[in-house]
Amino acid sequence: HRDRIWSTDDHANKDTEYTLGIELAQGAGEALLVSIGIPNDIKDSVSMYAQKAYMERFPLLSIFGREPVESAGQANSIAAQVKASIWRAVMQTGTSQIHLFCAIPSFLALLIGYRLNATPASVHCYEYTAHADYVPTCILEP
Numbered sequence: 001h002r003d004r005i006w007s008t009d010d011h012a013n014k015d016t017e018y019t020l021g022i023e024l025a026q027g028a029g030e031a032l033l034v035s036i037g038i039p040n041d042i043k044d045s046v047s048m049y050a051q052k053a054y055m056e057r058f059p060l061l062s063i064f065g066r067e068p069v070e071s072a073g074q075a076n077s078i079a080a081q082v083k084a085s086i087w088r089a090v091m092q093t094g095t096s097q098i099h100l101f102c103a104i105p106s107f108l109a110l111l112i113g114y115r116l117n118a119t120p121a122s123v124h125c126y127e128y129t130a131h132a133d134y135v136p137t138c139i140l141e142p
Helices: 043-052 072-093 106-115
Strands: 021-024 031-037 060-064 097-103 122-130 133-140
Touching: 021 072, 031 043, 031 072, 043 060, 043 133, 060 072, 072 106, 097 106
Parallel strands: 031 060, 031 097, 097 122
Antiparallel strands: 021 060, 122 133
16 A cells, blocks of 8 residues: 555554444344445445335444554554454344445455455445445355
């Protein structure tokens, strides 16, 4: 990233920790909606899509950051926090499906995907098209 190689084992320390906002709507069911937005919160656009797609009954885990990611340590901090948040939400809701909506830098998508390889639920990925609209792109089975 930015002409530097960022390693997956460059873990955060107190100087590189990145604080995320994490909100989980209450509920349980067969699916969990997950919105990840850095540096912008995409919860509202995901909620609008969920209403259109008849998925508003599913709990929504919203993860967001307000600042740009400036180091590998911060990127790894974010990936670890996202993984832990998704695992907690999957266990809490008892879901078997994760519907994943992301607006994040591509290197974060790589790190998060790397850490979610053993997720016990199928991951349904969505691509943003325009005007708070999404299309399903792929399903990753556990």
